[in-house]
Amino acid sequence: MEHASVGTDFDLPANLDRWVTDQRWFAGKGHSPVLRSIGLWTLPTAEPDVRIACHLVLDTASRYSTLYQLPLTKRPAPLPDTAAQALIEQTTDGDGRPRYVYDATHDPAYAAALLAFILAGGTGAAAPTGVGARGEILGATLAGGAPAGAVALTGLSVTASRVLSGEQSNTSIIVDLADSFGRTSRPVICKVFRVVADGQNPDVSVQSALAGVGSRFVPEPIGVISGDWTAPLSPTQHSGHLVFVQEFLPGVEDAWRVALGAAEAGEDFDGPAHALGAATAAVHRDLARAFPTVNATDDVVNQLCGSMRERYRLAAREVPELAGYRDAIGAVFARAQAAAWPQLQRIHGDYHLGQVLDVPGRGWVLIDFEGEPLRPLSERSLPDIPLRDVAGMLRSFDYVGATIGRQDPAAESGAGVWAASARAAFLRGYRDAFPGNSLAGQEPLLAAFELDKAIYESVYEIRNRPSWLPIPLRAVRRLAEHAGFSASAPRHAAQDRSTHASAAPAHHNG
Incomplete structure (x- = not known):
């Protein structure tokens, strides 16, 4: 079927419904989804010829009208075979050149763009694309007044990213970082919330509050991306967390x-x-x-x-x-x-x-x-x-x-x-x-x-x-x-x- 994408040139893939059915985070296991984009926000990336669009898609076949987050990347050349399971569609643009559409969580360009967006305190306009997004640094404030999360990301570049296997309701991306001299830095983990709902996600609010009172029993929160959207047939503005970044504890x-x-x-x-x-x-x-x-x-x-x-x-x-x-x-x-x-x-x-x-x-x-x-x-x-x-x-x-x-x-x-x-x-x-x-x-x-x-x-x-x-x-x-x-x-x-x-x-x- 053809999916609406609120007037942008980044349409949802035609076979998206079938692809989503096979994903572990899809909550409607008893039915086949019929997905419609209610809006998107674009994520700037430094990688040439790669475009990132983060859709909010409504499952119109669900009795609960479940809203999912679906970030997509479109690129002129395919990713390595290790990302083959994330390829949703191969298509051709108006210029006749091939384009490959991926679930962005498996694309290193998306991980790098997420961290840059958060560090810059980026914002994405709600009109005309229907979704507003904003990045924010979290973590305790250091003696000099800078947020600890900013210190954790400043001056670092993404060297690799990989999706954590085994999750059922979200998608977490482990991101490897290095400083300007190429020295390995502490990795972070980006949790992309797949089911989106109005209100603060407890994983963000609770863990941030615990870190704020000095708890040593939780990972350090680093940053978050929040979104604003309007649901169909409702004039009410909704807001909620889309992505949560925290320290990653490797080898445990x-x-x-x-x-x-x-x-x-x-x-x-x-x-x-x-x-x-x-x-x-x-x-x-x-x-x-x-x-x-x-x-x-x-x-x-x-x-x-x-x-x-x-x-x-x-x-x-x-x-x-x-x-x-x-x-x-x-x-x-x-x-x-x-x-x-x-x-x-x-x-x-x-x-x-x-x-x-x-x-x-x-x-x-x-x-x-x-x-x-x-x-x-x-x-x-x-x-x-x-x-x-x-x-x-x-x-x-x-x-x-x-x-x-x-x-x-x-x-x-x-x-x-x-x-x-x-x-x-x-x-x-x-x-x-x-x-x-x-x-x-x-x-x-x-x-x-x-x-x-x-x-x-x-x-x-x-x-x-x-x-x-x-x-x-x-x-x-x-x-x-x-x-x-x-x-x-x-x-x-x-x-x-x-x-x-x-x-x-x-x-x-x-």
Whole structure:
């Protein structure tokens, strides 16, 4: 089909709908997109004969009218074969010469242009192209008054760029830099937000706020590009983040791989787990300093507990094994509702071992503060209870032990002991970071949030990896029995399913 491009000479490729369907960041997996550009902004580049247009495209076939960011480069010669998967279209211009249109995230010219735009504090006019863009340096202000982000980029040139593999909802570009003498400088990572929404992206706002209060447990933010646009059939002007640049930490592993390696080797992980608990507590404390907190009123508690009950009700429709725990789950949620709740505050929101990096000489560093990508942006910025993050990490340790048990049934018992010990050490580290706060009295809340997470995981597993379903169901049974109940449903039912996952993921997708 022909795509409108608001009167510019940079039309969207004719086969764009088909190409987008195969991209991991495309959120509408249940339908074929019908994309329309609502506007674009052009990005200046020093590379001759290369043009960059950054489109905002609306999926008109989506019931949610999802808006995607699609930066494109058009160049007279093809990029190396390593970028072949990013080639969207080969076409011919009016002069009869061939042109190659690429997903710009795989084009080094785009990465260099992004950094130059941010460093210059560039702006792109909203008319007549429909989208306004502006670059901004972030980071703490140095003694001389210059932003640290500007110092991180000034005088440097891009020597290479590559897209980070494995991401599902965004595209991150690792950019290698060198100074004017050709000496290698510290690399940066540019996160291009693919799904664009009105409002501040938590990954930018939360990480910048943490850096602003001096947290050493997050990467240093360097710069951001924000955009303004008007949605079709709406006179309201929208604005949101388009690109986020931060320091890149090369040669590191995430905590999932570190923990899994330790569990496979039978190595004690109590020390690292304790340190991770302390780092988590420190970030929660800094978030409470950087953002407003909210009292847990009866209305707030009722709403949160009601949401957990509704998630269970819907989950039991998809996972029949959950129905046998109805009384126990109801009791766990009722005890949580009657407990004393702490203040609500900003949290990570999608916390697990895959969201933490092990940085040599620095320790644990937390990343990806976007929250659960399937939740609306407006919900991801709401204050919540920090124990939700704690529960997410406890479930992640459980998945490490369960993964070992799946790989080697003979090691299942020892892996369970390993996971229980790591969970306990993590909780001690979290508690010890707050002298005088032993988490006493909050056990009912933690049990409820861990149960809520396990219920969520049950739905995920039955939809995507049915043979993994016993993992969250074991957690449901454990929490139910701790509440003094036993299930009426057969405990072996989930294990009789014949569909099997092909491979273990890098980290569990809860």
